[in-house]
Amino acid sequence: MGKNLYITEKPSVAASFAAVLGVNISKSDRTRGYAESKDSVVTWCFGHLITLALPDAYNDAYKEWKVEHLPIIPEEYKYVVIDDEGIKKQFETVKSLMLREDIDYIYACTDSGREGEYIFRLVYEHSGTTKPAKRVWISSQTEEAIKEGIKNAKDISHYDSLAQAAYSRAKEDWLFGMNFSRIYTCLYGRHLSALLKESRSSVIAIGRVMTCVLGLVTDREKEIRNFVPKTHYGITANFISMDNKIEYKGKWVPEKSKIIKFADDAQDEERYISKQEAEEVIEKLKGKEGKVKKVEIKSKNEQPPLLFNLAELQSEANKKFKLPVDKTLETAQSLYEKKLITYPRTDCRVLSTDVVGELPKVLNGLYMNPEYKGFVSRIKDFGELKITKSTKRYVDDSKVTDHYALIPTYVTADLNRLSENERKIYNLIVKRFLAIFYPPAVYNTVKVETEIDGEVFVTSSRTLKEAGWKEVYEVSKSKDEEDLTEVPIHLLSKNEGCETKNFELEEKETKPPPRYTAGSLIITMEKAGKFIEDEELREQIKTCGIGTSATRAGIIKKLKDIGYINIDSKTQVVTPTLKGEAIVELVRRTAKELLSPSLTASWEKGLAMIENKETTQEIFEKKLCDYINKTIQKVKKSNSDNSINLIRMFKDVI
Numbered sequence: 001m002g003k004n005l006y007i008t009e010k011p012s013v014a015a016s017f018a019a020v021l022g023v024n025i026s027k028s029d030r031t032r033g034y035a036e037s038k039d040s041v042v043t044w045c046f047g048h049l050i051t052l053a054l055p056d057a058y059n060d061a062y063k064e065w066k067v068e069h070l071p072i073i074p075e076e077y078k079y080v081v082i083d084d085e086g087i088k089k090q091f092e093t094v095k096s097l098m099l100r101e102d103i104d105y106i107y108a109c110t111d112s113g114r115e116g117e118y119i120f121r122l123v124y125e126h127s128g129t130t131k132p133a134k135r136v137w138i139s140s141q142t143e144e145a146i147k148e149g150i151k152n153a154k155d156i157s158h159y160d161s162l163a164q165a166a167y168s169r170a171k172e173d174w175l176f177g178m179n180f181s182r183i184y185t186c187l188y189g190r191h192l193s194a195l196l197k198e199s200r201s202s203v204i205a206i207g208r209v210m211t212c213v214l215g216l217v218t219d220r221e222k223e224i225r226n227f228v229p230k231t232h233y234g235i236t237a238n239f240i241s242m243d244n245k246i247e248y249k250g251k252w253v254p255e256k257s258k259i260i261k262f263a264d265d266a267q268d269e270e271r272y273i274s275k276q277e278a279e280e281v282i283e284k285l286k287g288k289e290g291k292v293k294k295v296e297i298k299s300k301n302e303q304p305p306l307l308f309n310l311a312e313l314q315s316e317a318n319k320k321f322k323l324p325v326d327k328t329l330e331t332a333q334s335l336y337e338k339k340l341i342t343y344p345r346t347d348c349r350v351l352s353t354d355v356v357g358e359l360p361k362v363l364n365g366l367y368m369n370p371e372y373k374g375f376v377s378r379i380k381d382f383g384e385l386k387i388t389k390s391t392k393r394y395v396d397d398s399k400v401t402d403h404y405a406l407i408p409t410y411v412t413a414d415l416n417r418l419s420e421n422e423r424k425i426y427n428l429i430v431k432r433f434l435a436i437f438y439p440p441a442v443y444n445t446v447k448v449e450t451e452i453d454g455e456v457f458v459t460s461s462r463t464l465k466e467a468g469w470k471e472v473y474e475v476s477k478s479k480d481e482e483d484l485t486e487v488p489i490h491l492l493s494k495n496e497g498c499e500t501k502n503f504e505l506e507e508k509e510t511k512p513p514p515r516y517t518a519g520s521l522i523i524t525m526e527k528a529g530k531f532i533e534d535e536e537l538r539e540q541i542k543t544c545g546i547g548t549s550a551t552r553a554g555i556i557k558k559l560k561d562i563g564y565i566n567i568d569s570k571t572q573v574v575t576p577t578l579k580g581e582a583i584v585e586l587v588r589r590t591a592k593e594l595l596s597p598s599l600t601a602s603w604e605k606g607l608a609m610i611e612n613k614e615t616t617q618e619i620f621e622k623k624l625c626d627y628i629n630k631t632i633q634k635v636k637k638s639n640s641d642n643s644i645n646l647i648r649m650f651k652d653v654i
Contacts (some may be wrong), residue, residue, distance in 0.1 A: 007109055014044040023040050032244075034185055052174045056082065067186045098127040107133070129233060141336060147196070165611040182393070208603060228509045234273070237504065246492060281455060285455060287500075288500060290452040291452075295493065302442075302468075308428070311523055311552065316519070321421075328553070335423060342405075351405055365436070372430060435472045453481055461484050461489050461490070518567055525545050544602075564579060
């Protein structure tokens with residue numbers, strides 16, 4: 001009987017598999033690139049070992065960038081081992097193991113997602129092996145999960161549609177990058193270098209997702225730059241109640257007929273009045289007593305938040321710790337490889353029913369940690385676990401795709417052995433997880449309406465009656481809470497008279513939309529559907545954003561690294577550079593659909609359809625090639641009259 005060969009994505013993951021399989025990886029094994037026992041061989045990739053070849057692999061002429069060569073659309077794609085000595089050596093090692101006569105079965109143990117599938121398939125296909133292969137699909141690196149994954153490994157053919165989507169994604173990115181980067185560089189590289197006062201012609205990098213994201217950042221900046229603030233007014237009255245002697249403030253609520261509508265303003269739902277009208281109201285009400293018209297007391301429940309997916313985790317860490325989004329992904333991946341959290345590259349925020357049975361074990365693992373013991377004890381005090389297979393808010397198989405939400409594993413973490421970032425991220429994930437087992441937070445809300453001569457002033461307060469899940473999880477104060485009073489207005493009585501001490505005229509200005517932070521940009525990419533006016537299309541692609549959970553952070557980082565955007569290290573606020581703005585303007589005037597979130601998201605939807613067997617790879621790639629061909633011709637034509645002058649366009653910005 002021969003041996004089984006296990007191929008992981010990274011050496012660190014190979015160690016986890018080796019431990020389960022009883023294979024010892026020595027220092028010399030690491031040097032030679034694999035380890036083995038009497039029945040198992042464990043080897044690893046270094047992420048991608050093979051990639052799509054550059055255009056000059058198809059034709060030497062393509063070494064020179066020329067408009068007349070475009071579009072470049074290969075009939076059959078070529079792949080090459082990445083040009084790195086270590087990678088080449090490891091590919092030869094993996095290839096030789098796959099071809100070894102004593103290897104009976106090959107197990108794909110790369111990350112359980114589209115990219116992990118692509119990494120394995122490329123190596124498998126370019127090794128020349130015909131050995132049967134199985135896919136190990138796991139959502140955590142714990143010993144139990146790995147054992148279960150190996151035991152339940154399915155024939156690799158079960159994941160063929162996922163592999164097809166992965167191949168199509170790579171071809172799509174290659175076609176966009178190679179064709180559009182070349183044509184824009186050839187046609188407009190010198191224009192851009194003249195604008196930037198650079199001696200060499202600029203290379204203009206265009207990407208299917210990258211350029212769309214750059215467009216979002218640039219459009220927001222233009223919106224802010226062109227924003228004209230509008231002044232409006234409000235009135236605050238200071239009251240003292242006659243019976244209870246409670247001093248409180250109320251905000252005037254104007255009748256709808258007095259509201260100014262700023263039709264072009266994003267905030268036009270607010271109630272705006274002119275200074276003259278506000279002064280007239282104050283004059284009319286001066287010296288008049290008020291009366292409490294209404295005291296409305298309600299109890300309101302606030303449910304714990306949903307569990308983290310990667311985008312929400314990146315956004316939260318960016319907000320709370322100003323941690324760059326790519327650093328959060330890197331940290332989460334490290335925690336995953338240390339067996340402390342489940343697979344981080346997930347878009348899902350709920351659990352699958354088959355995980356529910358494991359939750360007590362996870363809670364017990366957290367109980368062993370002094371940092372979380374008290375929180376878990378409280379959960380035990382509540383009695384039966386709040387989360388069951390029928391708790392639709394947190395458990396829903398219909399919303400789970402490749403992986404369920406990001407949660408801790410049962411492995412007890414030694415927090416002292418984690419880096420500062422690992423502790424922060426782990427703590428966020430654990431506390432968000434623990435919170436779902438707690439009861440809702442309960443608030444007492446009070447709304448008081450005070451009337452003076454027919455004019456109504458509103459006062460609101462909110463007090464936390466029962467902390468519930470907020471014992472565990474800290475939530476930042478929302479803007480809505482800033483106008484709440486801490487005065488005990490619940491003690492006021494209906495029809496109680498009030499002395500009006502004075503009025504305050506408030507002058508306010510409308511505000512432009514905020515700039516993106518790296519965290520809010522990640523969420524915007526995830527929820528691309530909100531940009532789509534067509535309701536049918538919005539519904540069709542609502543599960544597909546711009547990019548994927550695995551790639552969004554890398555796209556933002558690349559835009560920063562190539563100088564198209566700036567990210568403030570303290571605030572994490574994202575702004576476009578002059579270079580980035582100029583590129584967006586060039587694209588807008590020549591092929592504006594490249595900036596369209598709906599188009600970018602619909603390509604992502606197409607890949608999901610291949611994966612779900614709702615369309616074929618052939619149909620998708622034909623549409624893709626037709627689009628590339630048509631759009632390249634369009635860009636060529638747009639340059640025929642030489643009407644684009646970047647220096648003139650940006651004379652006010654330079």
